[in-house]
Amino acid sequence: AQSVTQPDIHITVSEGASLELRCNYSxxxxxxxxxxxxxxxxxxxxxxxxxxxxxxxxxxxxxxxEFKRSQSSFNLRKPSxxxxxxxxxxxxxxxxxxNKFYFGSGTKLxxxx
Amino acid sequence: xxxxxxxxxFQVLKTGQxxxxxxxxxxxxxxxxxYRQDPGMGLRLIYYSASEGTTDKGEVPNGYNVxxxxxxxxxxxxxxxxxxxxxxxxxxxNSEYAIYFGEGSWLTVx
Numbered sequence: 001a002q003s004v005t006q007p008d009i010h011i012t013v014s015e016g017a018s019l020e021l022r023c024n025y026s027x028x029x030x031x032x033x034x035x036x037x038x039x040x041x042x043x044x045x046x047x048x049x050x051x052x053x054x055x056x057x058x059x060x061x062x063x064x065x066e067f068k069r070s071q072s073s074f075n076l077r078k079p080s081x082x083x084x085x086x087x088x089x090x091x092x093x094x095x096x097x098x099n100k101f102y103f104g105s106g107t108k109l110x111x112x113x
Numbered sequence: 114x115x116x117x118x119x120x121x122x123f124q125v126l127k128t129g130q131x132x133x134x135x136x137x138x139x140x141x142x143x144x145x146x147x148y149r150q151d152p153g154m155g156l157r158l159i160y161y162s163a164s165e166g167t168t169d170k171g172e173v174p175n176g177y178n179v180x181x182x183x184x185x186x187x188x189x190x191x192x193x194x195x196x197x198x199x200x201x202x203x204x205x206x207n208s209e210y211a212i213y214f215g216e217g218s219w220l221t222v223x
Contacts, residue, residue: 105155
């Protein structure tokens with residue numbers, strides 16, 4: 001069965017520091033991978049997605065993610081975190097027919113001044 | 114540019130009451146979904162509809178029913194609400210390239 005694991009429940013970083021959020025997936029076929037961000041009281045906003053091609057994908061708000069098939073990972077990165085990045089981040093994998101999406105349990109990011 | 118709209122945003126129910134969460138999308142998407150979000154558990158799929166006239170169970174369908182009224186609308190019904198159904202519910206639709214979410218419905222069952 002498909003699954004997505006986000007090993008870190010909470011992460012705290014200082015403003016201006018770099019960030020990496022981990023995501024591992026389990027899926028037999030070619031994965032379609034996504035990162036979403038959720039601010040408190042809001043819905044989920046798409047940050048970036050990977051379907052094929054270049055394994056390093058760029059997203060909105062200065063985020064990027066790298067697909068590593070050998071490690072079944074799709075980690076999210078940002079070189080310099082801003083206080084407004086404090087939110088919860090979800091990794092997701094979509095089946096190849098796009099009928100189902102599976103989400104990780106989320107990582108809450110706290111940004112220290 | 115409404116996207117995915119769901120109502121109501123907040124609702125308090127008594128155990129045993131019924132209610133329907135409404136969802137509509139204006140993006141002409143074929144697939145629509147209902148998820149629930151609980152602390153530490155991420156989003157869990159309740160039901161989905163791959164096209165008008167079809168619905169399928171997700172991970173946690175028990176206690177819920179759905180109706181795909183037309184291409185735009187996908188409703189979620191709780192026939193007899195239970196405290197375990199206290200959650201935040203998200204409707205979403207799919208463009209074949211990503212899934213887009215509504216802003217959520219906060220449901221409390223007392």
